[in-house]
Amino acid sequence: MLHLTAGRLGSLLTRRGIMALTTSNVRMASHGHAVEQADMSVPMYLDRIDTPLPDRIYKDELSATEKSLKQKEKGSWTQLTDEEKLALYRISFKSTYAEMKQPDGEWKTVVAGMLFFFGMTGLIVIWQDIYVYPKTPRTFDPEWKAKQAQRMLDMRVNPVEGFASQWDYEKKQWK
DSSP states (O other): OOOOOHHHHHHHHHHHHHHHTOSOSEEEOGGGOEEEOOOTTSOOOOOOSSOOSOSSOSOSSOOHHHHHHHHHHTSOGGGSOHHHHHHHHHHHOSSOHHHHTSOOSHHHHHHHHHHHHHHHHHHHHHHIIIIISOOOOGGGSHHHHHHHHHHHHHTTOSTTTSSGGGEETTTTEEO
């Protein structure tokens, strides 16, 4: 019999956990395939309305014209044309606030997902009604309810303030 104390089991799990958290960004997955993982410690570019300044600029590698424009940026901005200012903006940012606020049609996916789940729920309810729940008892039939009401009237149930008090026994009709 193999007996592991809590301490030995904890150290075994800790060693395995440390081995799984290596610093390499390429790890071996199942069947010997290498899997590339993103290094989350490196600043990433992300266009979001709620975070106006991303961690890094949009373009890392600049062309010769973009490099000369970056050098020109260090001088007076009054000498830059509007096209050059726009090109400098596009080096740093992928899109403007107006472009980020454009509707993207994600609502269609959300509505389709909701309708799908509503439809699936409806099918499950219908399936349960057919196969899970028993048939409606005969006491819910209108004929049964009519006979039960007549029986209660014949027995004069609650004749002072209840059911039978609303029945006129001479005219055989409801008051």
